[in-house]
Amino acid sequence: MSKVVDDLKSFQAYVALLDGDEKGEAQVFCDRLFKAFGHDGYKEAGASLEFRIKKRSSKGTSFADLIWKPRLLLEMKKRGEKLQLHYYQAFNYWLNAVPNRPRYVVLCNFDEFWIYDFDRQLDEPVDRIAVSELPVRYTALNFLFPEDRQPIFNNDREAVSRRAADQTAELFRSLVGRPQKPIPRHEAQRFVLQLVVAMFAEDIDMLPAGTVTSIIRDCLKHGMSSYDLLGGLFRQMNDPKPAKGGRFVGVPYFNGGLFAEVEAIDLAPGEMALIGGEEGVATKDWSKVNPAIFGTLFQQSMDEKLRHQHGRHFTSEADIQRVIGPCIVRPWQARIDAAKNRQELLALRRELSEYRVLDPACGSGNFLYVAFRELARLDIQLMMRLKLMISRKDFLNQAKLLSVISPRQFFGMDNDPFGVELAKVTLMLAKKLALDEAVETFAEGEGEFQRGTKEFAFHNEEALPLDNLDNNLLLGDALFMEWPDAEVIVGNPPYQSKNKLQAELGPAYLHKLRERHPEVDGRADYCVYWYRLAHDRLKDGQHAGLVGTNTIRQNYSRHSGLDYIVGNGGTITEAVSSMIWPGKAVVHVSIANWMKGDAPGPKRLYIQEGNIINSGWRFADLDRIPSSLSFALDVTKAIPLITNTRGGCHQGQTHGHEGFLVAKETAEALLKKKPAYSAVLKPFMISDDLMGEQGGKPSRYVIDFTGLELLEAREFPELFSQVETSVLPDRIKAAKKEAERNKELLDDNPKAKVNRHHEGFLKRWWQMSYARADMISEITELPRYIACGRVTKRPIFEFVSPSIRPNDALTVFSHADDYTFGILQSSVHWLWFVERCSTIKSDPRYTSNTVFDSFPWPQAPTGRAISDVAAASVHLRDERRRLLAKHNITLRELYRSIELPGDHPLKVATATLDDAVRKAYGMAKKQDPLQFLLDLNLDLAKLETDGKAIISPGLPPFVKKPAQFVTADCIQP
Template identity: 65%
Template sequence: MSKIVDDLNSFVAYASTLDGDEKGEAQVFCDRLFRAFGHEGYKEAGATLEYRIKKTSSKGTSFADLIWKPRLLIEMKRGGEKLQLHVRQAFDYWVNAVPNRPRYVVLCNFNEFWIYDFDRQLDEPVDRVNLKELPKRYTAFNFLFPVERKPQFNNDRDEVSRQAADKMAELFKRLTRRLKHPVPREQAQRFVLQTVVAMFAEDIDLLPAGMIKGIVDDCLQNKQSSYDLFGGLFHQMNDPNFAKGGRFVGVRYFNGGLFSQINPIELTEFELDLIGNEAKGDQGAALKDWSKVNPAIFGTLFQQSMDAAERHAYGAHFTSEADIQRIVGPTIVKPWRERIDAATTMKQLTTLRRELAEFQVLDAACGSGNFLYVAFRELARLDQLILLRLKALVSHKEFQNQSKQLVAIRPLQFHGIDLDSFGVELAKVSLMIAKKLALDEAIDALAEDDAGEFTKGTGELAFHRDEALPLDNLDENIRCEDALFAKWPKVNAVIGNPPYQSKNKAQKEMEPGYLQKLRQHYPQIDGRSDYCVYWFRKTHDQLAEGQRAGLVGTNTIRQNYTREAGLDYITQNGGTITEAVSSMIWPGDAVVHVSIVNWVKGKQLGKKRLYIQEGNDQQSGWRHADFDKIGASLSFATDVTTAKRISANAQKGCYQGQTHGHEGFLLQPKEAEALLKLHPDYEQVLFPFLIGDDLLGGIPPKPSRFVIDFRELSLPEAQHFKLLLTRVQKMVLPDRQKAADEETARNKQIRAAVPGAKVNKHHANFLKHWWLLSYGRSDMLAVLSGLNRYIACVRVTKRPIFEFISTEISPNDSLQVFAYDDDYSFGLLQSNVHWAWFIERCSTMKADPRYTSNTVFDTFPWPQKPTTKAIEEVAKASRELRKCRNDMRAKRKQSLREIYRTLELPGANPLKDAHAALDQAVRNAYGMGKTIDPLAFLLALNRQLVEAERKGEAIQGPGLPASVKNRAPFISADCLTP
């Protein structure tokens, strides 16, 4: 026998002597468990007992029994305690155990272990292990060894769900893509869903066992007709009259919704194999244990049965259960749980149960119904909690009276809207199945073997099991409509994950005229906003006082136009953000960064919790903080969303680089240099062209290509540069002609759909001047023409790296250009004061900050009356910083990007010292003390300057202050040259 088995046998023998006292024995139990897995003890392993976790309300702090980051959280309960009643508590601990959140959570009552991996599977533990089984089942705890191993779980519902979903998705694809007689999409959808319900039903005791496999066997082995057999089963499932004989005796009535229309299909042998051929090595879907299939399978099925292009057009994204809980928990569960916990009498509890039974929930972008399914399950669990509280308060007779309806929650309390017909049908199926699963869970939770009041197998329970059928007809509840134009039902809470697309993608992917209709219907929403903002706005307008909502949006929901149309509107019109995620990576195929917002229409006292996922690590990257108020920018810093445009800033100085628009304008350096040698005058229209990666990644940094820029030359004038014009004519003109023709055709369709609609004419304008860059930025070039150098930074960047660029180099639109040549202006822009403002006022590209001149530069207040000494100190510090960088680059042969990565490492670093000196000099120029919050200071200054401009008073704008009479000492010579 191995040492691990010996050690675990010893642990089991010791643990069996304990009384199961949660307070007195949990710690020694955990310590002995760690010793059994090869540690000297929990402390030596690095675990912590009674780990402090701040609650998400104002009620103080909770303590998890043990945390061993980033692997394990253990929550102990008294011996024999029903662990299913404490899953929510364990989940809340896990959510807030950041940073380095543990991967696994173990609930234990001294007799059994329930193991959870909430990122993969929320509804059920991935394994259940009895104490006495531990020596044989220890591989489920492989994560507990000093050197972590991959655990082997027996209840990985996620894997079973994916396998079953793959089979049914493949069946759907095969049916619709037959070479001969392909099945119409809608018919294939309905047949697949009817089959899925039947497979679920036979594994959760709603259909006789083995029904589907028996049909497949008869079709494959006895050559019977699948058209007849599946058609007969589905017809019987839709018949209120039970079969008195024949194959379908025992099949009960399901409903008149999904099974109201039966269109059987004669399946091929391969299609039958996908459903249930045991003879094939890869088992069919019917041979899976569907009682272990998570209803989130329908989300997966929905996603996999659509091709990638279609999913993107709808903005559809798969959502995990753990992420759904970030909305369902704060918006639905937490408020109800607080009310239930506060109830102390039978009257209060029965009143709450009646209210719970009438609580209505809407997902206006329901997709396959995952949000609605989780909401149903959580409301059903709240209902169980009320019954358990009643059971402890009232007599057995009174409890039997109160529990005649074992589950008060009904699918008809849930409403959904979606444009995709398949998603709508999937959502109905999810809720139909949720009813049966909730009933089974309630029976398990209320069973009392010792008292015999509610024992499995009694006639009383058999009666309750019969409540599962017939399934509700949800045709009126889950509707296939465009939610933005449909009338929403009156509900108590709105949840969901609306589709998200940027304005530009929406123009390309939506049907002609749709955006025009949308803007006519919602004229108050800026047309540049992300698509999801329409759901936020409409949701808030639908809520009554005291009602709640929780939605997922792209992280642009907290930025600029989208924030102003959505979260600003919500917070300025009676909404209070109660809990939110500022930014996180949304799991699934779509690599998007999202924000999650839960809010109430009205006030809510107490602290509000804000989360953020930093970097790409799903576990360790999380942090959170509590605030009296969460602002519309979902920021952990001072909320500066109210800052306004300063006219002096907006007049000139900050520009986006040139957008060439077509590769035909670009040349490799060798090709350009050869042309310039033959035609020196081509230097008038052929320029080195700098992109962001050249600036940050080049060793040394220099332009990697040239651009043909005819500036504002007319076509006849451009003829002088014949070789270049011919190149552009050959490469660019045909594509611009094609794009313009397509735009004209699309505009015709738009105007046919929406007479008088405003249409885009970008490509027509590009064609009109086909020899010119798409956006040559002539205003920028005019300003730069009077300078020898300008300041630039990469527009989308993780680090604040500014550099002087020679005006002989043209900036690509990946660069943000600042038309200043002095060292003082450079110092202000490179300082952490400006970076702090940039981070809070910018937009983002995925998770990376993006410099937006109108929100960042135009609102950034410059020092108003810096002393001459302070100005000189900033200029000197900026020169020394650049010298430090240049010396490091020359010595180390590294790029700017590589040099700045050293700032992330501990230890002495001359670059850190140079930045610190500059930052202090800039603070001195503002008159900003060391302890002053720069954002609060800048916001107050912004308001002061805006008010001064309103009164007609002069202010100090960007650049060298007016007090500097001699600019020469502030204009050094260093810059990036061609």
């Protein structure tokens, strides 16, 4: 290690010789830095200087001073520059340094390094190191060594926050889980919240240091009463009259509503140890706890069932910035940068002080906290610009109002009482922390703002008493309340699908919701209501940004939400098409930021690649982001074709209860003994059978009494008995529960529409829930039918014998010919599927109403073209069977292998099929297939509107001998 230290000391000596000129000396600084950490130089290490990064807000390119993927992005500033003013620039550089984004971002001004790990911590650097400290503190820059050592940081707020959150939640669980006389949930929540504020306050100079810890340790060591002492502390924090003597001298007046009601608790010794023991939560440095802890605390203390009912999901800071940045920071930053003089800056500051932010599903207030912090930082930037234009005396006079941002500019709504109280506290703390940051920035070089002076002292007085935010943070259901006025609307509204919404919140709520908002399609996701209401409340030039499920860009949810927004004066300015949610919730989300009115300049659209949280990103700058949030041509405006909707594409059978399923071995033994049972006991294929280890063979059987009356079904006693024993009791229970829910709804509104699904299932309890009789009728008339997995990244089609029943995990096409198979299996059809499909999480779904119904078929294929498509499809299936047998792999594995680079027989066969299909359409070689299909779809829709016939899916009607295109291969039982 002595050589490392010697090299770093040599680097220090060299840096001392530099003037700290960003333009003239940054590059040589970077090169010497890499040499000090054991490289021959930055170039030899593989780093690049002046790395081009596309700008987000305008055309053109920015240049990061150094980038070394995937480890480091280094941005240099001149000596003496305040690095905190360049945080957002560094964050934007990092955000757009894709693919293979660097893990660490470093800001440097020749004298100190500020190290960021944005994947873990956005608010502050994970460490700050002076160049003078490098020989003893270099471990924080361990990632600079050639072997990429693990860095050791001194300001990892995420780690501190998680430990504090876990211990606080443990205390809460102890209080409500006491074996005797548990503390009521709402009292425990309030007590823990008051305690958290007190612990924060003593570490950010709002309470005398060690206040909480000394109280608890006196209780533990000397038998004093926690009921008296903590209760007394909280009551004093709510008393405008300061204590004249005793233990609480120096405790200021907090107010804010949080301490208006104090329910003192007599803590057990173990609970006190959780607070003030050797490793107790009060011993943590709460000044390093990120206020986003409140979101974690909120989730951990909240009832699991209640959280699930309301679709609540914790939002990380990085994802909050994907809304706050486009909607708040960048619009304001552009205005501040454009200001030319003192008058314009002061006018902007006045406007900033009146700017209102609304989160209509605020939870614990994380969006509002980040918005407060970023607006306060914008105010600091504005002041630092002003400092360059006015005298020192005038600047100090302006800076007496350290921050113009007030908690009273922030509004939120939520239907959880504890969440609302958390949000109030979060904003109260945001005010104090923003004032501290302003002091830190203004104080450098300004003696009047140094700690301990009169000018500094008044800022603590400005932080207290805490603002009472009872009129800002409102308790209630935002979908049934008037929203406060605001210039920007942000947040992460709850999301539930239509089916889950009814199951979780009940038909009565669902009926009221639809009655109140009939303009929203009843099949849309719950979060769509917030998108619609937000847009209706915006005025021209105002912004909104919301997180939603990725269904907001699909089907009914898109129609009621993003389609409505872009169709009514909205412009999507920045969006995330799809990303994995970084929490316990197994869900994929989309993020849409928009402005009411025209927004000049390019619009940026992101998508996360891969299926893990830290997978790569890509983006594109577009003139317009469509409501589909798609990079490709927007085909969401394609119209369902009447001829396509008349049949031919179906969802498989939904059995609805495990009691209808029979193990393969059991079924085959029964059929061997009683062959007549084959009329109602059928092989039952799922998607995994088609694609996986079963090699295309069904793995189980299904009892299918479709079309049989009760007495007819009883003629198969072994099967009937199984259904009667296992299915009937559950259907009785489900119908009873449904009837009770419907009674509640009808008592409230006798005219309300109610669901009677389970009532219907009970009437024919011996039959599957959805047997798809029409589909079965169609496929049993055919020698074979086509099927593919309904949830699939790439539809892979196969012919199946009609003796096999398709499960609802399959999409079924009632066609037997090779021409139809070829069109469906072609890349032309796959591209349409990619852009039109809906999703489950990130997995695309093939459904008739999203893909098939709008897909236009070739309208004038020649006989030769039809033959070529059919022949190419037969050849492709022959190649598949040959490769599967030769390599002993599954169909899924075979198709995954063609995603790899290099030659592949199946790639050749697919290319041959694609060429034949394009010729059948009359599509030029270089023509964009999506544009061609969209134009054809719109033309055909117009023809149907005019009453003219078009060619429907399948073989064209002019084919006189369809049997010549029907070969024999198909999956058999």
